[in-house]
Amino acid sequence: MRALLSILTFCISFIALVTAEEQAARRVDVFLAPGQSSAEALPILEMLGFVPSGSVTDGSLLTGKATDKVIEALSASKLVSRIAVGPVVAAAPRVKPAQYKVRLRYYIEADRTRHALEFRRMLAALQAAGFVKDKGLEQEELYDEPISGVLPAAGVKQLLKAPYLQTALLVPEGTELPDGNTPVFVSMELTNRPGVTRQQELRNATLAMLKRLGWIPSHGHDHRDHSRLLGWLPANQLESVLLAKTGREPTSRRNLQIDMALPSSANPFDVNGWVLVNVTVTYKPTELHDELLASLETLGFEPAQNGESQEGLTGIFRGRLPTRTLARARALDGVLKVDVEPGTAIERITPVLAIEVLPEPEGSQPPAVAEEAAGEPGFSKLSPDLRKYLAEVGENVAKPIRVEVVLRGTPGEFDENWRESVDNLRGALGIEGRLGPLVTGLVRPTDIKLLAERDEVSSIRLPQMARPLVLPPFDPSKPAELPVDFAPLGRQANGTGDLAALPRRRSPQRAAVLDSDFRGYAQFVGKGLPKKTQLLDFTPERSPQLQADPVVGDPDGIGNGTRLALALMATAPADELVLIRINPESPYMLEQVVRGVEGRGWRSEATALREDELRREHGRLDEERAQLRGRRRLVLNNFGEDEDARAARDAYFQAQRDFDAREQDFKARQARFVKLVTQAESLKDLNTVLIGLRWEDGHPVLPGTGLGNRYLGLHRGDASAPLPKASWIQAIPRSEAATWHGIFRDLDNDAAMDFHSRADAGSRQKDLTFLAWKPHAWHGAKAPEKVVWQELPAGAVIQATLQWQEVHSPHWKQDRGQDHYRQPLAPLRLVILKQRDPHGKTALPGDAYEVVARSPAWVDRVENDRRTATYEISARFQVPEGGGRYAVRIEGAAPESTLPPGTAALPNAQRAELKPLLKLDVIDPAHRAEGQVVLETPTAAKR
Structure with missing residues (x-):
């Protein structure tokens, strides 16, 4: 019934689509809505014009193609939650080679007569797959030498099922392999002999083996349940993998095979493969010792290290022997017995079944080796961006730079022990503020590594800026319509609320907006913003000259903070509005705003630093003033008109002018400092504070760990308690993250x-x-x-x-x-x-x-x-x-x-x-x- 209703719902769309002019189809991925079955949804989507590709699973994803009109119709369906649109479908399908040049390695264990028969049987299976063999050596059917030929691409799967086949190397026709150790992009199919439960063990062992040959893996490929590898191998190692050995001599051991222990429950004599067991060979001591050992080795015997001994009148060989040659070993002249040690069997496996060379576009290179962690003391605590900065400017730069120091722990409000680690370098680190474990300050590049070696320092990085909200172009007719949601600070995970319901209602209604950009606010005072609107700029505290941060962006533009203020006033009007400007690189200022709202004043480390600078500057000016007074008496009491007297008077008057200018500058700085400190009084008794900045990079953002009131409540001993005095609201982007x-x-x-x-x-x-x-x-x-x-x-x-x-x-x-x-x-x-x-x-x-x-x-x-x-x-x-x-x-x-x-x-x-x-x-x-x-x-x- 549901399917019939859906069909009727989209009949109009279907009729419009079938009459529309032909359009280029795009590749699309259609994600079904929760609870929808692909088997039920596909027929309906096909009626809308969707063309599926490949087999349809029972999952929530359908892949296919659709025109732009079909995409529009699909998006209107309640069956669909999302459509990911790709490029226009290529006129020609993915390029595939018509045929391959093939080299095959096989192994037939049999006597000469049976070997020739089995070779012909194997060759018939290969030919059934389309393999055309090149002319080989004379009597090649008697030996296990690799054979070569050509194979159509459609016959690859069938070829790999041929009996006795060990490894196949497939090179697309027309592709020339490079010389030397030039990396070649290849896909390797692994044998499935170990079974599903041990396939990953085989893959890991194969990767370790290939790494010794220079293998570079391709990240992100589908390993198909650990049966496939994709990556780069030096061209001169392809033959090694094909032959399963690095030695070029015909007699060299196949050392690129993998030994896997058989499960204890498996009988080694029932396994159809190259299985070796630990054996003890007891023989009669004769002058034919070397000949006997050589005979055993022709049967695959591998002597153990220090495996020879003599017990009484008999000799002992210890080592490994294939199960298939065990009977023949017992029949050798001079062998008294061969004892098998239980539970020690291994299977020797040729892991790589097929190697397909994949032609790459010219200029392609394998990925670079991943960076390893630095081992130099303190260096590992420096962030990559800080390391890069130091490398560019040099460590001997005298000018301090602003950094963030993350402490090993989070001090309490009255815990000053953390200063012992970061403040021992007095004069090197100028602390501006702290929020939780994050200390912001100025440090000379020469002292950064010394600071990093402190036990209480977890890491040092460049300041992480708060991300601004992304807002549409300003529409003065709709100031409150912003793609922004609002929630109580620290409770974003609980969902967003209606802005009109969040402010605290109390007379007189005093609201504030905290942001870094209030461009253009003055033009709205009395026209969207209350007449009692004031801007409090706390950014001067970061500057030794107590100058505000420069305005970023178009001076005639409307800042995000201004737009949030307009939205707040349009939704929840207030009698008075305070615009609080802080620096987006200084999250500690948020805590200072909390202090101000609670009536405890603005007491940041940066303010104390500026006050200390003014005090020291005041002392220097007093000292210089006294010196100038003495100098004035000497100069003015000298009435000479000689050149030296005139030069002394001119020098004094210039020094006095310079001093007066510095004193005026000092008084202006003093006035700016007083304004900075006293303006915090305007924060007291705010009813509502809307925060437009969000610090995420370099700060805890996991659910329940956000900046919110996690650190802001520390001064009350309860970081989870809601902030008092005011309603604290966080602006959150409405757009999907x-x-x-x-x-x-x-x-x-x-x-x-x-x-x-x-x-x-x-x-x-x-x-x-x-x-x-x-x-x-x-x-x-x-x-x-x-x-x-x-x-x-x-x-x-x-x-x-x-x-x-x-x-x-x-x-x-x-x-x-x-x-x-x-x-x-x-x-x-x-x-x-x-x-x-x-x-x-x-x-x-x-x-x-x-x-x-x-x-x-x-x-x-x-x-x-x-x-x-x-x-x-x-x-x-x-x-x-x-x-x-x-x-x-x-x-x-x-x-x-x-x-x-x-x-x-x-x-x-x-x-x-x-x-x-x-x-x-x-x-x-x-x-x-x-x-x-x-x-x-x-x-x-x-x-």
Whole structure:
């Protein structure tokens, strides 16, 4: 019945579509609404013009193609939650080679007569797959030498099923392999001999083996349940993998095979493979000792180290022997017996079944090796951006720079012990303020590493700026209509509220807006803003001259703070409005505003620093004034007209003028300081404070850990208590954020987090989440609300940030001498991948990706308390000309226990779930104003 109703609902759309003129079809991914079945939804979507591609699973993702009109109709369907639109479908399908040049290695264990028969049987199977063999050696059917030929692409799967085949090397016809160690892009299919339960063990062992040959893995590819590898191998090692040995001599051992222990339940004599068991060979001591050992080795015997001994009148050989030659070994002359040690069997496996060479576009290069953590004392505590800055300007620059110092712990309001670590370098670090564990101040580059070596210092970084809200162009007729939601500060996770209901109603109604940009507010005073509107600028405290921060942006524009104020006054009018301007790089100012609202004044470290500078300057001026008075008496009492007397008088008068100018400047600074301190009185008894800034980068943003009242309530001893005196409201972007938050799961143990279940992932890899682009509605976006674009726009700068909290052992946290948890237990890493051929124009597989960015080895610990610590990493990239399709991968593993690395833990030691938070944002202002990056899969945002 539901299907019939849906059909009737969209009949009009269907009729319009079938009569529309032909349009170019685009590749689309259609994500079904929760609870919808693909089997039921597909027929309805097909009636709307959707053309599926491939087989349809029972998941929530349908892949296919559709025209622009069809996309519009699909977006109107209640069956659909999102449509990710790709490029126009290429006229020609993905390029595939017509045939391959093939080299095959096989192994037939038989006598000469049977070997020839089995060779012909194998050759018949190969020919059935379309294989045309090149002319080989004379009597090649008697030997196990590799054979070569050509094979149509359609016959690859059948060829790999041929009996006795060990490894096949497939090179597309017309492709010439490079010389030497030039990397070649290849896809390797692994044998499935170990079975499903041990396939990953085989893959890991194969990777370790290939690494010795120069293997470079391709990130993000689909390993197909650990049966496939994708990456680069030196051209001169392809033959080694084919022959399963690095030695070139015909007699050299196949040392590129893998030994896997057989399960204890398996009978080694029932396994159809190359199985070896540990044996003890007892023989008669004769002069034919060497001949006997040679005979055993021809049967595959591998002597153990120091495996020879003599017991009485008999000799002993110990080592490994294939089960299939055990009977023949017992029949050798001189052998008394061969004893098998139970439970010691191994199977020797040739892991690589097929190697396919994948031609790459000219100029392609393998990814660079990932950066390792720096080992220099203190250096590992410096953020990458700070290290880069020091490398550019040099460490001997005398001018102090502003940094943020993250402390090892969070001091209480009256705890001053933290100063011993960061203030011992008196004169080197000028502290401006502290919020929680974050200290902002000025430090000379020469002292940064010394500061980093302090035990209480967790990390040092450049200031992290609050992100401004993205607002549409100003419409004076609709000042209250902003794409912004509002919520009580610190309770954003509980949902947003109606702005009209959030302000505290009390007469007289005094409201405030806290932001960094109040351009153009004066023109609205009395015309949208109350007549009693004043601007309080607290940014001068960061300047030794007590000058306000310069205005950024068009001077004639309307700042975000002004627009929030207009929206607040249009929704909840007030008798008086206070515009509070603070610096977006100074989150400690937020706490000072709280102090001011509570009537406790503005007492930041920066204010104390400016006061101290004025006091010292006042002393210098007093001293200089006294000196000038004495100098004045001497000069004016000298009435001589000689050149020296005139020069002395001129020098004095110039010195006096310079002094007067400095004194006037000092008095102006003094006046600005008094204004700065006294204006905080206007903050007292505010009813409502609307905050337009959000600090996220470098700050705890996990649910329940935001800046909010987490640190602002510390002075009352309860960080979770709501702030008194006023209603504190946070402005939150209404636009959908590219955010994923869920439990870290890695069900296939491939050291990469699963974003989706296999059903939700559809045809994608479940350890990738793809990014998409959604233009802002006010920026000329004509696409329906449900539509996003798979390719990101050229020039956009995107930042991915990952934050997670770990549970740690309180016992080890008490060790003040060593910081056991400076590095996380979970060594997570962000990898940004770009699909190399999203349009299907080359022979590259769809899961071939280019690494465009990685998070550095440095991890920022943004918060640390008695039982937990919060860590953050980030990666940034710019979309090149032509755009592209991108995905995010989180590599690593969840911690096995709460104890520090290297500490012995019990098998059932305490563990805690890891719930990382992934956030993506547009960094460059131009593209930030045009649209936003979102997650292509709507269900990826929650799990």
